[in-house]
Amino acid sequence: MGQITIEEVAKLAGVSPATVSRALRSPEMVRDSTRKRVLKIIKEKKYVYHALAADLSRQRSANIGLIIPSTIGSIFVRTVFAILEKAQEHGYTVTIGNSKYNPEIEMSVLRTLNERHPAGLLLTGYCVRKEELLEEINRSGIPTVIMWEKPDDPQLSYVGIDNYRAAYTMTEYLIGLKHQRIGLILGPYSKVDRVHKRFEGYRDCLSDHGLPWDDLLVVEKEPTLADGMEAMNRLMSLANRPTAVFAASDVMAFGAMAAAKEKGLKVPADVSIAGFDDIDFSAYADPPLTTIRVNGIEIGEMALSCLLDMIENPSPQPRQICLKTDLVVRNSCRSLE
Amino acid sequence: MGQITIEEVAKLAGVSPATVSRALRSPEMVRDSTRKRVLKIIKEKKYVYHALAADLSRQRSANIGLIIPSTIGSIFVRTVFAILEKAQEHGYTVTIGNSKYNPEIEMSVLRTLNERHPAGLLLTGYCVRKEELLEEINRSGIPTVIMWEKPDDPQLSYVGIDNYRAAYTMTEYLIGLKHQRIGLILGPYSKVDRVHKRFEGYRDCLSDHGLPWDDLLVVEKEPTLADGMEAMNRLMSLANRPTAVFAASDVMAFGAMAAAKEKGLKVPADVSIAGFDDIDFSAYADPPLTTIRVNGIEIGEMALSCLLDMIENPSPQPRQICLKTDLVVRNSCRSLE
DNA sequence: CATAAAAATGATGACGCTTTCATTTATAAT
DNA sequence: ATTATAAATGAAAGCGTCATCATTTTTATG
Numbered sequence: 001m002g003q004i005t006i007e008e009v010a011k012l013a014g015v016s017p018a019t020v021s022r023a024l025r026s027p028e029m030v031r032d033s034t035r036k037r038v039l040k041i042i043k044e045k046k047y048v049y050h051a052l053a054a055d056l057s058r059q060r061s062a063n064i065g066l067i068i069p070s071t072i073g074s075i076f077v078r079t080v081f082a083i084l085e086k087a088q089e090h091g092y093t094v095t096i097g098n099s100k101y102n103p104e105i106e107m108s109v110l111r112t113l114n115e116r117h118p119a120g121l122l123l124t125g126y127c128v129r130k131e132e133l134l135e136e137i138n139r140s141g142i143p144t145v146i147m148w149e150k151p152d153d154p155q156l157s158y159v160g161i162d163n164y165r166a167a168y169t170m171t172e173y174l175i176g177l178k179h180q181r182i183g184l185i186l187g188p189y190s191k192v193d194r195v196h197k198r199f200e201g202y203r204d205c206l207s208d209h210g211l212p213w214d215d216l217l218v219v220e221k222e223p224t225l226a227d228g229m230e231a232m233n234r235l236m237s238l239a240n241r242p243t244a245v246f247a248a249s250d251v252m253a254f255g256a257m258a259a260a261k262e263k264g265l266k267v268p269a270d271v272s273i274a275g276f277d278d279i280d281f282s283a284y285a286d287p288p289l290t291t292i293r294v295n296g297i298e299i300g301e302m303a304l305s306c307l308l309d310m311i312e313n314p315s316p317q318p319r320q321i322c323l324k325t326d327l328v329v330r331n332s333c334r335s336l337e
Numbered sequence: 338m339g340q341i342t343i344e345e346v347a348k349l350a351g352v353s354p355a356t357v358s359r360a361l362r363s364p365e366m367v368r369d370s371t372r373k374r375v376l377k378i379i380k381e382k383k384y385v386y387h388a389l390a391a392d393l394s395r396q397r398s399a400n401i402g403l404i405i406p407s408t409i410g411s412i413f414v415r416t417v418f419a420i421l422e423k424a425q426e427h428g429y430t431v432t433i434g435n436s437k438y439n440p441e442i443e444m445s446v447l448r449t450l451n452e453r454h455p456a457g458l459l460l461t462g463y464c465v466r467k468e469e470l471l472e473e474i475n476r477s478g479i480p481t482v483i484m485w486e487k488p489d490d491p492q493l494s495y496v497g498i499d500n501y502r503a504a505y506t507m508t509e510y511l512i513g514l515k516h517q518r519i520g521l522i523l524g525p526y527s528k529v530d531r532v533h534k535r536f537e538g539y540r541d542c543l544s545d546h547g548l549p550w551d552d553l554l555v556v557e558k559e560p561t562l563a564d565g566m567e568a569m570n571r572l573m574s575l576a577n578r579p580t581a582v583f584a585a586s587d588v589m590a591f592g593a594m595a596a597a598k599e600k601g602l603k604v605p606a607d608v609s610i611a612g613f614d615d616i617d618f619s620a621y622a623d624p625p626l627t628t629i630r631v632n633g634i635e636i637g638e639m640a641l642s643c644l645l646d647m648i649e650n651p652s653p654q655p656r657q658i659c660l661k662t663d664l665v666v667r668n669s670c671r672s673l674e
Numbered sequence: 675c676a677t678a679a680a681a682a683t684g685a686t687g688a689c690g691c692t693t694t695c696a697t698t699t700a701t702a703a704t
Numbered sequence: 705a706t707t708a709t710a711a712a713t714g715a716a717a718g719c720g721t722c723a724t725c726a727t728t729t730t731t732a733t734g
Contacts, residue, residue: 005720016684021722031682031730046476051452052389052398053720056689061389063432063453071418081408084435093449095400095432098421112430115388116400139383225617251617258621280562280588284595286623342690353714358692368700368712390690393719 004047065113066122082300120307125149143310157318159303166325167201178336183242185231187223228255244272250279272333288330341384350378402450403459419637457644462486480647494655496640503662504538515673520579522568524560565592581609587616609670625667
């Protein structure tokens with residue numbers, strides 16, 4: 001309860017507040033003897049530094065704001081935790097907001113974070129009302145990095161993956177296995193750019209290989225296990241059911257697997273299933289899931305160091321990093337030959 | 338970049354800074370016409386409120402600090418996200434620190450969070466150097482709630498589960514299925530109270546039922562899938578191998594399952610496996626996992642509302658809530674009869 | 675030992691907002 | 705119209721720290 005301030009410490013140590021501040025922030029500016037005296041008082045009186053006041057005074061902040069679009073599916077967990085870890089190492093604190101894939105909320109969360117004047121901002125993808133969001137970002141002048149996505153705007157810094165290419169690759173792999181009817185299960189792609197790119201990759205790949213388009217093969221659901229099951233059920237009850245299903249997230253793929261099993265279908269004997277993300281369980285699933293590996297940890301780490309760099313070395317030109325994704329072939333897809 | 342302050346807004350609106358502040362924080366105190374005028378300027382000039390300055394001035398904060406012990410295993414994800422969500426609803430912002438199960442780090446993270454003078458503190462369990470930690474907490478006078486654990490100290494507020502009882506229940510269930518040799522796989526129980534309680538529940542239950550003690554049946558590893566596999570391999574290569582294995586976290590249980598399968602053992606025909614947590618995948622695993630259901634979301638939500646209550650209605654007596662856990666019987670354990 | 679230069683410390687005014695208290699303006703009552 | 709009362713606004717002093725500039729003390733140099 002005893003909220004001692006720097007001033008009282010100064011009084012007790014027989015120095016000025018300025019000296020106490022220096023003893024704390026730039027020890028080399030203060031004589032050893034006095035510094036020791038000050039630190040002793042600080043310890044004795046259990047003085048607690050007031051970082052907020054300091055931030056206000058020196059017009060900077062040791063906090064960075066992070067916005068994630070969702071807490072379900074939790075694909076971003078690894079990224080979030082990687083950021084947390086690295087930020088902590090660098091003496092930064094992280095404040096998290098959840099936009100729930102909702103433009104309104106996204107704006108309001110961004111607002112709230114901005115009001116705390118963070119040193120930098122990390123956004124996971126970005127949403128439909130791009131212009132507005134970007135204006136807010138630009139106006140604030142706060143260094144910002146977009147993650148998990150390669151935004152169209154060339155002015156933005158980002159650390160992302162090529163969702164389009166990855167989805168294209170997976171689709172092409174399935175086609176290579178001679179599948180002709182390939183189902184697609186995805187999250188809210190009409191709202192989320194990142195997912196929409198995956199959709200486009202799938203669509204273009206089919207068309208490039210001369211396969212016919214069928215709306216019924218694409219099912220949009222929430223990115224949860226349960227919804228993955230539902231989506232799969234829908235696909236499997238089609239008159240002309242697909243021989244392979246590409247789920248644009250591993251979690252949904254597991255749902256699809258569960259649904260298939262429930263229907264008595266063997267994977268991959270009766271139907272092939274592919275995922276996207278390569279979460280921990282994928283390698284241990286039954287059967288092990290063929291998927292696209294996305295290194296969420298790396299995204300987080302890169303994004304953070306990128307951001308720190310921008311904070312410390314301001315420069316107008318954006319940092320842009322596109323991480324590679326890998327097709328990980330396991331045993332959930334079989335060749336039709 | 339244009340960091341307009343309240344003062345400039347005031348000038349432009351032809352009022353005093355105080356009025357601008359009121360127009361923002363207590364609109365009812367200001368005439369409609371002037372409020373509109375002020376808000377118009379604010380919008381025009383893209384003024385951004387400076388929450389830090391406000392917090393400093395009014396000696397409070399709309400930020401709460403959250404410490405989690407680990408990012409691996411990610412059992413706490415649901416709790417963290419639940420907190421995030423609810424906090425956001427109530428206009429609070431959340432800053433997260435990771436103690437990595439390390440007392441030194443825990444102290445330093447707590448320090449850092451404290452220096453930002455949060456409105457309240459949420460700790461996930463608490464660590465070995467309890468006294469020191471508690472002293473820091475008490476001294477700061479910041480409302481604090483411990484989560485996931487029922488601390489020994491009766492002065493502490495907490496929202497937890499009875500880890501001891503839950504583990505006891507599961508062990509008893511296995512014994513009820515006539516298992517005599519029951520392996521135990523757990524995380525770092527020597528370091529983490531929460532896990533240690535589970536260990537004690539297991540141990541006491543065995544002893545209460547007159548079963549002999551065997552050190553070799555207890556394997557301590559990191560709470561990861563890979564380590565779960567390793568632990569299982571160790572148990573399965575025992576001369577006198579257990580007929581059932583209780584993994585004190587679902588993630589490790591999945592590792593155990595994977596290891597069993599790799600060895601050609603069928604679950605539960607050849608060996609029974611039980612988990613703890615009931616994470617999303619557990620119900621969909623093959624076979625569906627028998628486990629202890631812990632409602633991580635509820636823990637988070639309760640802890641937060643408990644904390645908010647403490648923030649708004651300070652009172653010396655601690656709030657203590659012990660949530661119930663359920664034994665969820667699925668198909669990963671069989672009776673030996 | 676005197677003097678110049680360097681190092682350490684102090685005084686003071688921000689930083690952007692809130693809040694109390696005083697003052698002015700609007701409303702109600704006579 | 706004149707008070708009395710209430711509502712709206714303004715002036716100014718913090719909140720706890722940092723940074724600039726001025727001042728004092730120490731060290732180095734001749």
